[in-house]
Amino acid sequence: MKLYDSFRSALQSLVVNKLRSALTMLGVIIGVAAVIAMVSVGNGASASVQATILNLGSNLVTVQPQFGNDQGLKGAGTQAQNLTLDDMRSIQNQLGASIAATEAEQGTGRWQVTAAGQNWNTQVTGVTEDYPTVRDWKLDSGEFFTTSDLNLNAQVAILGTTTAQNLFGDGDAVGQTIQLRQVFGGDRGGGRARILNFRVVSDTMDATTSDVNNILLQRHNISDPASADFTVTNQNDTLAALSSVTGTFTLLLGAIGGISLLVGGIGIMNIMLVSVNERTREIGIRKAVGARRGDILTQFLIEAVALTGLGGVLGILLGWAITEVVHRIPQAANLPLLITSGTVIIAVGVSVVIGIVFGLYPAMRAARLHPIEALRYE
Numbered sequence: 001m002k003l004y005d006s007f008r009s010a011l012q013s014l015v016v017n018k019l020r021s022a023l024t025m026l027g028v029i030i031g032v033a034a035v036i037a038m039v040s041v042g043n044g045a046s047a048s049v050q051a052t053i054l055n056l057g058s059n060l061v062t063v064q065p066q067f068g069n070d071q072g073l074k075g076a077g078t079q080a081q082n083l084t085l086d087d088m089r090s091i092q093n094q095l096g097a098s099i100a101a102t103e104a105e106q107g108t109g110r111w112q113v114t115a116a117g118q119n120w121n122t123q124v125t126g127v128t129e130d131y132p133t134v135r136d137w138k139l140d141s142g143e144f145f146t147t148s149d150l151n152l153n154a155q156v157a158i159l160g161t162t163t164a165q166n167l168f169g170d171g172d173a174v175g176q177t178i179q180l181r182q183v184f185g186g187d188r189g190g191g192r193a194r195i196l197n198f199r200v201v202s203d204t205m206d207a208t209t210s211d212v213n214n215i216l217l218q219r220h221n222i223s224d225p226a227s228a229d230f231t232v233t234n235q236n237d238t239l240a241a242l243s244s245v246t247g248t249f250t251l252l253l254g255a256i257g258g259i260s261l262l263v264g265g266i267g268i269m270n271i272m273l274v275s276v277n278e279r280t281r282e283i284g285i286r287k288a289v290g291a292r293r294g295d296i297l298t299q300f301l302i303e304a305v306a307l308t309g310l311g312g313v314l315g316i317l318l319g320w321a322i323t324e325v326v327h328r329i330p331q332a333a334n335l336p337l338l339i340t341s342g343t344v345i346i347a348v349g350v351s352v353v354i355g356i357v358f359g360l361y362p363a364m365r366a367a368r369l370h371p372i373e374a375l376r377y378e
Contacts, residue, residue, distance in 0.1 A: 007302050013275075014303060024271045025311035027264025028351050032315025035257035035347045036339060037322045042250025043338040049242050060134065061099075061209050061234045063087075063216065083216075083230060088128070091215050098202050098211070101130040113163060115178040120166040124180060142174040209234050258350070264311070265354035272304055272362035283369050297367040304359020305352055312351035316344055 014021045065083050085104060092102045106126035113120050129147050131137060145156045157178060164173040202208070213225070213232045222228055276283075283296060323337045 009299055011302075011306065013279075014306060017275075020271065021307060024268055025307050025314065027267040028261065028308050028311030028354070029264075029315040029318060031257065031259075031261030031264045032312045032347045032351055033318035033322060034260045035254055035350075036316060036319025036343060037337075038253035038257045039250055039343045039347075040319070040323050040337045040339045042246065042253045043340055043343065046243065046246035046250060047338050049246055059234075061212055061232065063212060063230055063232050065230050066228075085128075087216060087219060090219060091212055094215055095208065095211055098208055101133040103128045103130040103134045105131070112181040113167065113178050114181070115167045115176055116171075118167045120163050122160070122163050141172070206234075261350060261354055264351075265308075265358040268304055268307055268355060269358040269362060272300065272359055273365070275303070276300070276362050276366045279366075280369065283366055287369070293367040296369075297363045300363035300366050301356065301359050304363070305355040308351045308355030308359075309348070312348040315351070316347065319347075 063083060083104070088102050088104050092099070104127065108124045108126060110121055111124045113122055113124075129145060129150055132139065132144050139158070140161065142158075144158060145154065148154075149156050159167070159173055159178075167173065167178065168176060209232050213228075216230055216232070217223075217225060217228060220229060286296065320339060323339060326337060
């Protein structure tokens with residue numbers, strides 16, 4: 001029997017039993033749709049995390065203070081030496097053209113900001129003049145303060161969009177005067193820490209991180225790096241760590257959806273075994289007129305693969321429809337969902353493989369039937 005004839009015969013058998021074929025495919029459809037929907041959530045979360053990190057700058061090196069070691073106990077010694085503006089200037093001078101800009105940040109906690117009869121509670125951070133360059137921060141209006149403002153301790157401020165809107169409404173905030181009052185209570189500004197950030201020009205992130213670490217060890221007179229009163233990290237390390245976490249999350253979601261596919265495969269095996277029993281006399285007649293074991297095996301395998309393949313395609317459409325419906329729900333409008341071609345290919349590929357694996361045993365059972373015994377079957 002030619003492959004074309006086996007394929008046509010298999011499809012005819014599926015068409016004759018439309019309802020059973022549809023119910024058999026349902027398990028695969030739900031399984032593939034579950035994989036598509038769940039993995040799209042994982043992919044969307046991963047893309048969102050990467051975009052957030054990249055918005056901060058993928059070529060950013062950050063230095064933060066920390067407690068030192070005392071006989072192997074972290075934080076058991078004296079409080080960490082504060083990072084100073086002199087530290088920042090020293091790194092800037094020694095590294096030269098290898099960094100684009102440096103800036104220092106001083107967290108001061110939350111403050112009550114008042115202006116024009118309005119007030120707003122917000123986070124206040126002291127920064128230096130290169131903050132916009134390092135953080136890739138754009139101003140909507142006005143201008144950022146300069147080195148002269150820093151040297152003169154000028155009381156100037158840059159307002160975020162939310163704060164400006166709440167204080168001045170649609171009015172122009174540039175040139176207005178605001179008053180800051182420290183908010184007492186849970187966050188009293190006691191946990192202040194100076195943070196130094198450097199935006200790197202070259203591609204040698206690891207080398208720059210090492211250079212910054214060595215300069216600060218020398219300035220703080222620390223011989224053992226394990227006892228350093230600061231930490232140096234870069235955004236690439238953070239991105240790699242978070243990508244690993246989101247990758248594991250995506251894999252877990254895909255595995256949960258894969259369980260549905262597995263259940264669908266078991267259903268296909270069950271239906272194919274029933275089909276073999278129902279068509280025992282048909283198999284006997286085919287063998288009696290010259291059909292070989294390979295022909296019978298191929299026909300039943302084609303039926304199983306056709307069921308899972310078509311179910312996989314319909315599952316993709318259902319999975320895509322689910323993501324579209326979720327996007328239109330107001331409460332989940334910001335939920336990141338991302339369907340990739342790789343996810344689609346894997347889902348369909350796995351469904352076809354499941355058809356082969358779970359359809360193989362029924363097909364082999366049909367192929368091994370003795371023609372005389374099959375003809376006697378009632």
